[in-house]
Amino acid sequence: MCNSGKDRQEQFLADDEKLEKIAAVLKNTGISVFEYYLKEDRFVLYDERLKTVEEVSQYLSYLEADPKIYPEDRWKAISFFQGGVRGPAEIRVMDENGSLLRKRLDATQISGYGAASRRLIGSIKDVTAEKKREEVLEEQARRxxxxxxxxxxxxxxxxxxxxxxxxxxxxxxxxxxxxxxxxxxxxxxxxxxxxxxxxxxxxxxxxxxxxxxxxxxxxxxxxxxxxxxxxxxxxxxxxxxxxxxxxxxxxxxxxxxxxxxxxxxxxxxxxxxxxxxxxxxxxxxxxxxxxxxxxxxxxxxxxxxxxxxxxKEGNISHPEIDARYLQNDIVATAFEIFEKMNSFDAAIELLLEVIGVRYQLDRITIIRTDIKAKTTGRQYQWTSARAPEVLQKPGSFTKEDFLTLFHSYDEYGTTVLQYDNLEMYSEDAANLLMQGEAKTVLYAAMYCEGQYTGAISYVVCENKRYWSKDDRSRFGELTKIISAHLAKNQAMNACQRGLLSFPNYDPLTGLISFDRFREEVERMIVGGYATSHVVVYSDFENFKYFNQRCGYTMGDLLLKEYSSHVIDSLECEADVYFTRIVADQFLMFMPCRDEEEAAERVRVFNAEFIRRQSLRFPEVRLRLRSGIYYVKPGCTSASAAIDAANYARKELAGRADCAVRLYDEELGRKQAEENEILNSFDTALRQRQFQIYLQPRFSLADLSVVGAEAVVRWIKADGTILHPESFIPLYENNGRIVELDYYVFEQVVAFQAKNGRLGRAQLPISVNASILHARDDSTVKKYLQILNKYGVDPSLLEIELTETATVSYYDNVKKLFERLRKVHMMTSLDDFGAGYSVLNTVIDIPVNTVKIDRAFIMNCESSDRGIYFLQQVIAMVKGLGYHVVCEGVETQEQAGILRDAGCEEAQGYWFARPMPIEQYEKMVYPEG
The missing domain is CATH 3.30.70.270 (Reverse transcriptase/Diguanylate cyclase domain)
Structure with missing residues (x-):
């Protein structure tokens, strides 16, 4: 008995010691412990020794009326104790002195025997100091x-x-x-x-x-x-x-x-x-x-x-220049012009004109300089109407004058010369530097693989001009872009220009030139020697980003290293040809036992190269993609084999870091179908093979039809029906989508006009539009011409653009929607939640309707948290003043969830599939 009493005493002492430790931890960390009994709606707060210090009945009502809690956070506190918020919740409260405190609530639900014993056991921690530290760090990042x-x-x-x-x-x-x-x-x-x-x-x-x-x-x-x-x-x-x-x-x-x-x-x-x-x-x-x-x-x-x-001057005097080029970021414009134009000469002429117009220059000259020969001459030149041409003949300079100019370049690689401040140069040099009535010249240095090759002069002739640091930085970047593309163009045309000692080779990588590659492969294929060979077309996806992040010099070095890596992997193999076509695009022709073996070899040496470079550039994710074409007996030329490999490469956009795609029968059929689709557009449009289908939009309150969305189907002469995904992307790429969009719009307007003549109830119909319309200032005018032709009220038509297109081309879309709103046409943001869902980006788009995408709905309906999030998103979008429509409703359960979440209208297969106009009429206007 004595021992038993002693044991209990030791146990009590041990328990007390544990409580002391717990109390010390709670006190030092500023944590308070609580219990909340869900059935009883009773809250109990404990001190550090786990003794009750406060008990509140009807606690949810207490929270709703508690003046210390910020009004915007009361719903969060109530939802937390109801189990609607999973994980920690942060609540803002006011102390007795009116100071803001931040409290973090965290809890675990405990279930005993029976529902009455369910309770939350959790903690409350004051995180005010922690939040202040975070705010300080955030403020430092802004400073x-x-x-x-x-x-x-x-x-x-x-x-x-x-x-x-x-x-x-x-x-x-x-x-x-x-x-x-x-x-x-x-x-x-x-x-x-x-x-x-x-x-x-x-x-x-x-x-x-x-x-x-x-x-x-x-x-x-x-x-x-x-x-x-x-x-x-x-x-x-x-x-x-x-x-x-x-x-x-x-x-x-x-x-x-x-x-x-x-x-x-x-x-x-x-x-x-x-x-x-x-x-x-x-x-x-x-x-x-x-x-x-x-x-x-x-x-x-x-x-x-x-x-x-x-x-205004730019738009009036230069109607041939796309208006976007006179407004968008000039560096992005330079990249776009070089990417979109097939001819380098045409691209450089357009870019120089854009720069000249935007910055009110009189002359821009790309100057080639030979330091050893001490000569200089022009490669390209743009002049305004009032400025003379210069450097028609090469000029010469002294070493001293060159060094004076070279040492005057600032951190942006630029220097500004004024016509009345040239004392540091000799008279001949001053005349050379300030030709053609120049008052101010901004020189920006050009380099190729670290060697000075010349400069670009940006000239003002009418008055002196001061160039800000931002301007000099911008012109420095433009010059780097022009210099890089100029070097690549010279490499591609080296044989014709006679600039290389070994014109059969690429000056950057040392590989054989593309022309020689094509000749050798043509000989192998046409001569019947390519009995078991493949053509591999490889590139680095989005290599432009690597150049921007790491610099063009490092980009050139990476291309050299890739060339060496591939050559090392294929050493001592006969009948192998390897070339760099242009920029970061490479072609290889090599023998193999079969196409699967070739794909594995390419995958292995691509993966090894990516692995090595990821150690050097951990901040940049490099992606190598390779398309492979196995040369078959029916192949007629090197060009056909290269095109096939290139087609397979393009199918890999956005795939794995070192993806490989074989050109197989499936791709062959797909390419043939795409070519047929592209070549059949005019015939299909002329024969009205594009048919309008309407998908009704329903009220979730009474399931009545309140509108429709127009979609297009291609019903070919043989009765085959093609859905939009098989032809819309192709026409988007080649620009013919604009004609198809206007065709669809006119068919819908004609249908609305028919409904008006018959005295039918007029329901709005939405029509999809390509992002290309947002880049055309005449779009709204053409819509109005069609509406006026049929005498239809503009408010009966709604123009839809996808969320992804809106975010990607925000400024253009905003201007288009503003113009549509001025003429009383309705606008809609389609596929919301499928892509970016960046509310702060689209928050001020003048749009009437936001259509929530089916994928977003399907992702949210799988859990209580997802449904709660869906409810909040719908409430938020409605709170911003947008009309909300939910797309892709496929089940009655989804319709119920959306109705409970506050959505008023929806469309989807559960209600009705897209149908021909005649079927839609029978459904919506049964009286005839």
Missing amino acids: DSLTRLYNQFFGKELINYYLSSKNPYDSCGMMVVDIDYFKNVNDKYGHLFGNTALIELAHLLEMVFDSGDIIMRAGGDEFVVLLKNISHSVLVRKAMQLVKAVRKLTFSENDYAMTCSLGVCYLPENVSGYTYDQLFSNADWALYQAKANGRNRYVFCDTLQRFEIVQ
Whole structure:
């Protein structure tokens, strides 16, 4: 008995010690423990020794009325205790002093014997300090590391957000601030003192401007300030105040006196629609005027049309230029022009003209320089109507003058020369550099494989011009792109141009030229020697991204290494030919026992190369894809074999890192069918083989038909029915989709006109549109011409674009939808949830209807969490003012879930499949 009592005493001591440990842990971590009894709706809170400190009955009602919880978070707290939120939930509460606290709730549900014993056992932790630390880190990512002002990326984002959402009655101003002769400061006093000067100016900017203003370091010694809700007179005073305050700054180096130049742009009330780039362009023009007039002063932009005039002049004077090229990002435009145009000469001529028009230049010359021979000449040149051509004959220069120019290039590879400041050059060099009435010339250096090959000159003849750091950076990037494509074009045409000592070889990789490859393979195939051979067409998918991320020099090096890797893998094999066609595209012709063995060999050496490069470039995911064609007796030429391998390669877009695809009978049939589809378009359109089908849209409340979506079927002469997925993508690629879309639109309008004549109830019908329409300014005009032809109300037609297309071409789609809204046509965002689902991207698209994709619905219906998420998405989209339609409803259960989730309309196979117009009429208008 004594021992038994002693044992119990030791047990009590042990339990007490455990409680002490638990209490210490809970106290140190700031965690409180609770229990919540679901059946009783009773909440119990414990202290660190697990003793009850609070007990609340009818707890859900208590939470709903608790004033300490943020109103937006009450639903979250209630849902947490009801089991609707799985995992931790973060709740914001106010303490007795009115300070914001953040509490994290976490719990596990325990079930005893019977439903009455179900309860949540969980914890409450104060994570306020933790959240503050996270906010500090996030704030640091938005700040310039030196000055602690907003960095360029985030500052520009803030300004664009403000401009797009500001009250139209609010006015604002933008200042661009530049320290005068800052390069001399770094040269004379050193970069450490230069950094000190930048920090002091940043502190001054924070003192001069209000806390609500946006202050950012745009780069180097250039700063941008957006002043919100400010009158013009106050803006003038602020500019004057800043210039004077900068003059009064003092530094330890007493002989340095800082001054600044200031460009100011004012956006008055009732003027909206401007972006950061537009205001910056205006303020930057004013900054140039301040510098040209002697610096140490401010200048106001005299009119907002400084930016608009450039756009208008470009559109009026150059109708042959796609309007997008005069508005989109110029670097992206350069990539697009080179990618889309088959001829390099045509591409370079168009690009130079686009650059010249956009930046109001008078002349652009691509200059070839031979350093050893000390000669220079032009390769390509664009001139405006008022500027003369230059460098019709090669020029020469001295070593000293060349070194002066070379050493003047800045970090962007550019230098700016003014006609009245050329004392550092000899008279001959000055005349060579500033030909053809030039007032200001921006030279940007060109390199090929690390060697200086020349420069591109961007010339202004009418007046002197100041180029900002952003401009110089942009022209530096453009020059790199042009230089890279120029080198590739020269490599492809090396034999004809006679520029290579060994014209049968690619100068970059050392492989045989493509022309020689084709000749050798043609000889093998036509001569009947290719009895067991394959053609392998390989490339790096999206290699443009690698060049942008790692640089063109590293990209060229990677291509060389791939060439060496393949050659090493095929060493000592006869009848093997390997070439680089262009850029990152390679062709190989090699013997093999069978096509499966060839596919495995290609897969192995591609995978090994990817493995090696992933160790060198872990931040970039390289993808190699190879299409393989096994040369069969019926093959007639090298071109046919290459085309087949290329077709197989294209089938691998977005696949594995080293995917391989054999050109088999299936692909052969598919290619033949695609060729037939492409070649039969005109006949099918003329013979009206494209038929309109309508899929009704139903009300989930009473299952009545409330509208329809028009889709197209191709019913061929032999009765074969082709669905859209078999021909729409092909016509999208070759541009014929535009004609088909207008055809479908007119058929639907004619049907609506018929319904009007018969006195039928008019239900809206939606029509799909290609993204190509968003790039054409005449689209709405053509829609209206068709509507007017049949006398149909525009509101009876709804134009649909997919979510993916909308996000990818956001600006174009937004403009198209705005034009459609002005003429009272309805708009719809299709397939929402199938692709991006980025609400903050499409939130201000002027769209009437959002159609939630069937895949999104199917993913959500599989769990309670998914259904809850679906409910929230529908509520959110409706809350933004959009009409919601759910697509692809296939079961009665799905229809019930969507109805309970708040969706009012739906379409899908459970209701009705797409049907010919005649069948639709019988269903919707049974009275005739």
